[in-house]
Amino acid sequence: MYIQKGSIKISVLSRTGKEAVVAMLGAGDFFGEGALTGQSIRIGTATATSLTTVVVIDKATMIRLLRDEPTFSERFISYMLARNLRIEADLVDHLFNSSEKRLARALLLLSRYGDQAAPRKRIPKISQETLAEMVGTTRSRVNFFMNKFRDLGFIEYNGDITIHPSLLGVVLHE
DSSP states (O other): OEEEESEEEEEEEOTTSOEEEEEEEETTOBOOGGGGGTOOSOOEEEEESSSOEEEOOOHHHHHHHHHHOHHHHHHHHHHHHHHHHHHHHHHHHHHHSOHHHHHHHHHHHHTTTTTSSSOOSEEOOOOHHHHHHHHTSOHHHHHHHHHHHHHTTSEEEESEEEEOGGGHHHHHOO
16 A cells, blocks of 8 residues: 555554554555565554545555566665664664653654655644554653653644754764
């Protein structure tokens, strides 16, 4: 599937019922690629978090596009490799960094900091519960760090969240 506009949350549910957000996707992102490998059981759930338009590409068409359209194939493969690198970085982040640094990194990634010449400074409204699920901490810890980031001038939030480049210092500071 290909997201034309809007945003999608990919989450997984543990056997005990705890939800973890594993990705927040936006326009230009692909998801559901497991179908290409014959994956019959999906472990994640995709949920639209805003008004979203998704193009569903059936397996046969996708295989044909990958085989016959070099430009599309290159774009898709580049996207999947970049996403794989991001997943590895997320794992390292979760293993070695504090929840404060993980939250700062998550906010920067949501603003697509470093992905484009002019990153979005404003990200759509996202609940502290969702941020907690992304970071692997509690909502109360996210609330504490969001207030701290706001007090330090790293972010502004009142509905939407405005990210200031100075937030990068939280991630880079040892």
